[in-house]
Every structure is written in structure tokens, then in C-alpha cells.
Amino acid sequence: MPAIGFGKNAAAVPQAGGGQIAPVPGGDTDKTMAALHDELERSKDRLVLPGQQRPYFIEYRLLDLDERVISAEFGALLTSGTTRNRFMSVDLRVGNYKLDSSNFLSAEGFRGFLGSTGTVGIDRDYDSLRQDLWLATDQAYKQALDSFSNKQAALRALANAPTVDDFSHEVPVVMVEPRVEPDWTTRNWESEARTVSAILKNYPELYNSRVTYHLIYATSYIVTTEGTQIRTSRSLAAIEASLGTQALDGMPLHNFLAVYANRPAELPEAAVVRQQLDAKGKEVAALRVAPTVQDYDGPMLFEAQAAGSLLAQLLPPSLSGARPPLAMNTRFEQMMQALGGRSEWIGRRGQRVLPLTVDLTDDPTAQQFQGRDLIASYQVDQDGVRAQKVALVQEGLLKELLMSRRPRPDFDRSNGHGRSAFLAMPRPMVSNLFFSASNGESPADLRKKFLEACKQNGQQFGLLVREMDNPVIASSSQEELSDSLETLATGAPNGDRMPLLVYRVNVNDGSEQLVRGALISQLTVRNLRAPLGIGNDNTVFYYAQSQDAETAGTALGAFGSANGGVPSDIVAPSLLFEEIEVRGPHGEPRRTPLVPPPPLQ
Numbered sequence: 001m002p003a004i005g006f007g008k009n010a011a012a013v014p015q016a017g018g019g020q021i022a023p024v025p026g027g028d029t030d031k032t033m034a035a036l037h038d039e040l041e042r043s044k045d046r047l048v049l050p051g052q053q054r055p056y057f058i059e060y061r062l063l064d065l066d067e068r069v070i071s072a073e074f075g076a077l078l079t080s081g082t083t084r085n086r087f088m089s090v091d092l093r094v095g096n097y098k099l100d101s102s103n104f105l106s107a108e109g110f111r112g113f114l115g116s117t118g119t120v121g122i123d124r125d126y127d128s129l130r131q132d133l134w135l136a137t138d139q140a141y142k143q144a145l146d147s148f149s150n151k152q153a154a155l156r157a158l159a160n161a162p163t164v165d166d167f168s169h170e171v172p173v174v175m176v177e178p179r180v181e182p183d184w185t186t187r188n189w190e191s192e193a194r195t196v197s198a199i200l201k202n203y204p205e206l207y208n209s210r211v212t213y214h215l216i217y218a219t220s221y222i223v224t225t226e227g228t229q230i231r232t233s234r235s236l237a238a239i240e241a242s243l244g245t246q247a248l249d250g251m252p253l254h255n256f257l258a259v260y261a262n263r264p265a266e267l268p269e270a271a272v273v274r275q276q277l278d279a280k281g282k283e284v285a286a287l288r289v290a291p292t293v294q295d296y297d298g299p300m301l302f303e304a305q306a307a308g309s310l311l312a313q314l315l316p317p318s319l320s321g322a323r324p325p326l327a328m329n330t331r332f333e334q335m336m337q338a339l340g341g342r343s344e345w346i347g348r349r350g351q352r353v354l355p356l357t358v359d360l361t362d363d364p365t366a367q368q369f370q371g372r373d374l375i376a377s378y379q380v381d382q383d384g385v386r387a388q389k390v391a392l393v394q395e396g397l398l399k400e401l402l403m404s405r406r407p408r409p410d411f412d413r414s415n416g417h418g419r420s421a422f423l424a425m426p427r428p429m430v431s432n433l434f435f436s437a438s439n440g441e442s443p444a445d446l447r448k449k450f451l452e453a454c455k456q457n458g459q460q461f462g463l464l465v466r467e468m469d470n471p472v473i474a475s476s477s478q479e480e481l482s483d484s485l486e487t488l489a490t491g492a493p494n495g496d497r498m499p500l501l502v503y504r505v506n507v508n509d510g511s512e513q514l515v516r517g518a519l520i521s522q523l524t525v526r527n528l529r530a531p532l533g534i535g536n537d538n539t540v541f542y543y544a545q546s547q548d549a550e551t552a553g554t555a556l557g558a559f560g561s562a563n564g565g566v567p568s569d570i571v572a573p574s575l576l577f578e579e580i581e582v583r584g585p586h587g588e589p590r591r592t593p594l595v596p597p598p599p600l601q
Helices: 032-046 126-156 189-202 270-289 304-319 331-338 443-456 478-494 525-529
Strands: 055-073 076-094 116-120 174-176 208-224 229-246 252-261 296-302 358-362 390-394 432-437 461-468 499-506 512-515 519-521 539-545 566-572 575-583
Touching: 032 055, 032 126, 032 208, 032 229, 055 126, 055 189, 076 126, 076 189, 116 126, 189 208, 189 229, 189 270, 229 270, 252 270, 252 478, 252 539, 296 304, 296 443, 304 358, 304 432, 304 461, 304 525, 304 539, 304 566, 443 461, 443 499, 443 575
Parallel strands: 174 229, 296 461, 432 566
Antiparallel strands: 055 076, 055 208, 076 116, 208 229, 229 252, 296 575, 358 390, 358 432, 461 499, 499 512, 519 575, 539 566
16 A cells, blocks of 8 residues: 655644634535544543543544556556545554553553554545544544553563653644645556556566556545644655566576656656666666676775665664664564664764764755655654654764654654654654765766775775665565565675675776676665765665565665655765675576567567
């Protein structure tokens, strides 16, 4: 299910008083806000069991989602369909801001960690929605009472119980945008999918390919007992393509294309996408006959696009101020740490974490970089908190972490970065992340420094990375995806990274040779403290952060897609590292098909 952030062009309306519903634009017949507000007020006034606490906080969230998905392969349509769904979530807490029923992991499993969720009618019917909310709220209240009782008992058994608050006080927001209605007819999307995918017929080396258009419109609602009333609308569009084959020795190979835009009409025209796919096909054909990489330990240059993808794996886990739930066993913490989900920057406020010349800023209010639209912009996060520009690192020193409404000992307030996909629990996540250096070098100078470093090591060649892998988009089968994610998950503690396009660069003449099968090892956020060089060629890397339950908030969270990911981007330059370890392929490759693929007409 796709993830949609809050809209970029929201206009605030006058603050509604206690018990008053926020006004909607004239002529608006949407009764959703009224149903959410009225049932919330009724629950606030009447929901209580004899002898038990009333809820101190109730939040209703609702996602109204229209999505069109079109997939094609080698010029033929595979699927084409439009879906309409509405989903709701209830977050109900008993206790108080200091200690409540949320974020508790008992020995048996989660308690009060996930809210009550479900589907609701698509007609925006007032009575039907209130009925669904009533039942979900009743269930959430009873679960919260049970969770709070168990949590209090667990805390009494601890020698050193946590003292930090469970929930932060924030200013209520009232913001009602006009609804954005889906437009499926501006372009002939089925024709475009056929046209662009047909270009891959030129590559008989391909075993499979798929081009998928995701066109998404979403309206999000948040109503809370604190007075927050929000309705925001936005759209998102993506073209994601995978290309798969095998080398002659049986090694699985793939490539991918990912293009994102804020609106379907802003996606590139078919002719442009055909050119991009043609280039991807040429790369796969070249990979198929390329030599395998040998084990290597030395300088490595990441061009800007690859550097952005690398930073998407390295930085978000360390920038997140997420506080893990109170757990009665250590399995959750161990799992997150094993997958690279534990921040190495916790407790290091004011200390150097990056070079003194580097600043790191996350700004969800930014809408463009050098004329290119950003896809992670919003005005309020999914906790209902206004978005804020956050100076995370200044002159190499850690100043802030990204925060949702779950405080930590050193950061007690949200800074508007609670994000999630599909009504999941908001967690601190990057939006538009800017990595910049005051001493950035030109690409030509950085390449020269790279070759000089290789010569000083006595090496005949160095390795250059032009693009990093995203197995979630690129894998052509579930088996291949599982193998890739298993490799990364197993190697996450060692800093394993999967490059896609790696070139062996001759130190004497600068010539490049494509190689395959590389796996980078021991590349962690610590390598960013002292890179050999940083470029001045900042570019935008677009991606979708995964919200998969097992990978969200970890290094594997960089591998998402438009189908379930949170729109994100990183603005970053080329990066040069002095010593990176690369392992070549080991083990037995898979057998190739006995019969070659049929000819493409």
C-alpha cells in the first residue's frame, strides 16, 4: 500500500475552539471531518468503564486513497487497474503524558504499540463512519486499559525504571485543504506503459522485465482530543522498472529505473522514459559480459547519485531519535541493532560526527533544489505537528536528532518529523535531507585525487561506484529479492552494501571497465567522519523509505518502492573514501536455463 505524506500547499484556517468543528471550503460535501469530530467528542465525554481511568488522549486518523497501477512487459500490458480504499486508525491512550499505555512490549509481544486499524466505507457516509469509529474506539480503550495495567506491573519490577515522558505536549494544528480529485485521463497511461516497455525488446539478453506506473491520490485526516483538526490532500506518481538476466556463468544480474514526481502529469513523457530504459538495457547487456570483481581494499569514489543512495542507508538510522518501546525481553532491541537500526549518534549531542566542513539539514518545508522538485515536502507531519527545518549537524557537530512525539532523555519535543506509511505508527524519519560541505571539490578534482590515492597505495586501478542497488525494485523474482535482503541483513552489522554499477578505473590513463559481483564490506556511518574528499556536485537522489515491519528504521529501510514506501530525497555530492573493502563473488552460481529465451518480435 502506498504511502503519502501531507500536502505541500496547505493553508491554515482559523483555530477552531474546543468542541467546534473546523470549517471546510464552500461547496464541500465531504462529511468525513464532521463524523470524526462528532464521534471524538462523544468518546471524550462518555467513554469510561466504572472504576477505570478515562482516556487522556484520543486520535483518529483516516486515509482516503485512490490508486491506479499499470504494468507492462516487452510492449504488452500485464495489469491495469484502479482501486479506491479508505482506512482508519485509532490511537487511544490512558494514563497521562508522563506515563501512558503506549509503546510497551511484553514478553508475549506488542501491547499498546499498534493502534486499532481497519477499512471503512468509500462513500464518505457520515453514519457509517461513526459506527466504525465507535466500535474501534471501544476496542482501543479496552486494549489500552489492559496494556497500561501490564506496563505498570512491568515497571514496578525494574530496578531503574525510565523517567522520560511517554508523549510530548504539542501545539494543536487546524488545517483544512480542499480535496484533490483524481485525474486519470490527462494522459493515456496504458499506451505509455506499452510504448516504454517495448524498447526492451531490443535486448534479447533479458530474461524478464517489468515497467510499472504508480499514480496515487490521497487525502489524510487527523482529529485529536487536543484540538488538532487536519485534512490534507496530495498526489504522488512513480515509474519503477526492473530488468533481469543471468551472466554466462550463471550469476543473477539486474538493473532498475525509478522516477518520481509529485503529480502524475509531471512524470516524464514516454519518449524520455524510453531513452532512460534503453540506457538501462545497455547497462545490463554490458554487465552480462563484464568480468567479476576481485577482492579489493583501497580508495573508492562514489559519484553523486551513488553517494545519495549510500547516505540513504547510512544516515537515517543515526539521525532518528526514535526511542524503542519498553520491552520485557531484549529480542526487539537485538533485532534492530543487527539490522543497523540503532543510532550510533544517540548521546553524542555537541560531539563531532562528520567532518568540520559538513552541515546536515533536514527541511520538509523545502520544495525545490536547483529547479528540481522535491517529493518529501509537507507542512504538518503524521503526528499532526507542524514541519520544521532542523539543523542536524553544523560544522561537523551533532546538534539535533529527528523527533516524533515520543520523547527521549536529551530531546523532549517533536520537531515535526513523525512520518509513516499507510497509517502505521509515526516514527522519526528524514524528509528532504541536505548534505553539504564548505570545501567541496569539482568532480574533475575529486577524480584526480582518487587516482592519486590509488597510485600512492601502489594499486593499478581503483573502484568507482556510479549507482547503488535497490533490490526491492530491481529484483525480478521473490527468490532473488529474498537472497539479496538476506545478504544485506546478515551483513548489516559489518556494514555490507550492494553497489550496482562498479567500474575499475586505470590509474594511468583513467579508462573504465565495468565489473560485476561486488559487495562492499565494513562501510558504516563512521566512515563519514573522515572521507578523503567531498564533491561540490550536489544532486537529488529520490527514493522511498521502506515501512516494512522488519526493516523500517534500519539500514534496509532505504530499500522501498512507491508501493508502500515513504517519499524521501537526499541532496548529496560525490564522496571519496580512502580505504573501502570489497569482496568479489564467492560460492556456486545458479545454473542457466537449458534453452535460450524465445526471440522477441
